[in-house]
Amino acid sequence: SREVHLASRPTGWPTADNFRLVETEVPEPGPGQVVVRNLLMSVDPYMRGRMNDVKSYAPPFRLGEALHGGAVGEVVASADPGLAVGDMVRHGLGWREYALLDAAGAGKVDPDAAPLSAYLGALGMVGLTAYVGLLDIAAMRPSDTVFVSGAAGAVGSIAGQIAKLRGSPRVIGSAGSDAKVGYLTGELGFDAAFNYKNGPVHEQLKEVAPDGIDVYFDNVGGEHLEAAISSLRTFGRAALCGSISRYNLEEAPPGPRNLSLAVGNRLTLRGFIVSDHADRTPDLVAEVGRWLRESRLRVDETVVDGIENAPDAFLGMLRGENVGKMLVRLA
Ligand code: NDP
Secondary structure, eight states, X not given: OEEEEEOXXXXXXXXGGGEEEEEOOOOOOOTTEXXXXXXXXXXXXXXXXXXXXXOOSSOOOOBTSBOOBOEEEEEEEEOSTTOOTTXXXXXXXXXXXXXXXXXXXXXXXXXXXXXXXXXXXXXXXXXXXXHHIIIIISOOOXXXXXXXXXXXXXXXHHHHHHHHHTTOXXXXXXXXXXXXXXXXXXXXXXXXXXXXXXXXXXXXXXXXXTTOEEEEEEXXXXXHHHHHHXXXXXXXXEEEOXXXXXXXXXXXXXXXXXXXXXXXXXXXXXXXXXXXXXXXXXXXXXXXXXXXXXXXXXXXXXXXXXXXXXXXXXXXXXXXXXXXXXXXXXX
């Protein structure tokens, strides 16, 4: 069995040297425990923050130990009456081929109801982030013009599609390549999109939303957030989900410089963390699950094979090499 350890902490952009592939024994379960053979694991932007030794909403990864994060796999040994060999489960011990965990930390999933990857994507943390961020935090109404950044990524692609399915007349997305822009308007049904690398966000947003926006779903922060604040109409709302443009900067510039617009325009800028909103999971599974079954919501994934390539998958995701959710297939 193999697992990926944190070898050193990055400053700025992480590199392959920050990770180490380590051989271990396949564990035996103690009472109340199970051993899971991981089939898929998630690489997520928040893991970049956990590589730093700073206090945050999630504690840092520890040097010389395996990283962890969302995974799904098959129970291969069980010493708990609640889980049987062959059960498929979701849990928090990714970054390793075999996981030893308390049965209480493994949630059974139904591989017949949805593909296993959906439990790390649209029906999991990613989907819940999009759903709660758009509908609860930004309180989107059917008449709202919605702007989503990071729109071709895991959360953004779902947030934009939910906005359309909930009746938005105009959904705008931004992403980091012309191919992704074509994907947003062609495959995902966005009404307009632009490549933020092609020019100032402020100008490109003004061009596709000359009358302004009502809702901004912020995955990116920085220049995107500043541009959105300038475009938000009176009583506009922004869900502050993430700021990936800043995660690898050693010194992030202070911003947004135009925050005072929030006063006159009565804006709401509200941050959130998805784990506080687990109570909305049944609504996510009902509504988004139905759209998935009816093929009204499209989900794409970028899948990398092998635990030895998990660091590359993570680094590639930070660089924008993914369309939809970036996943690592372990078996
Ligand atoms: P994505 O699938 O969107 O992958 C990350 C994407 O970020 C890349 O594909 C890349 O796309 C984009 N990106 C990288 N650098 C930049 C940059 N400088 N400017 C703009 N875009 C950039 O990841 P997720 O969907 O998992 O996460 C999206 C956001 O949501 C992140 O900010 C994450 O931290 C946040 N998040 C927050 C949660 C919460 O509870 N608040 C929960 C889950 C996620 P491109 O090619 O377009 O540049």
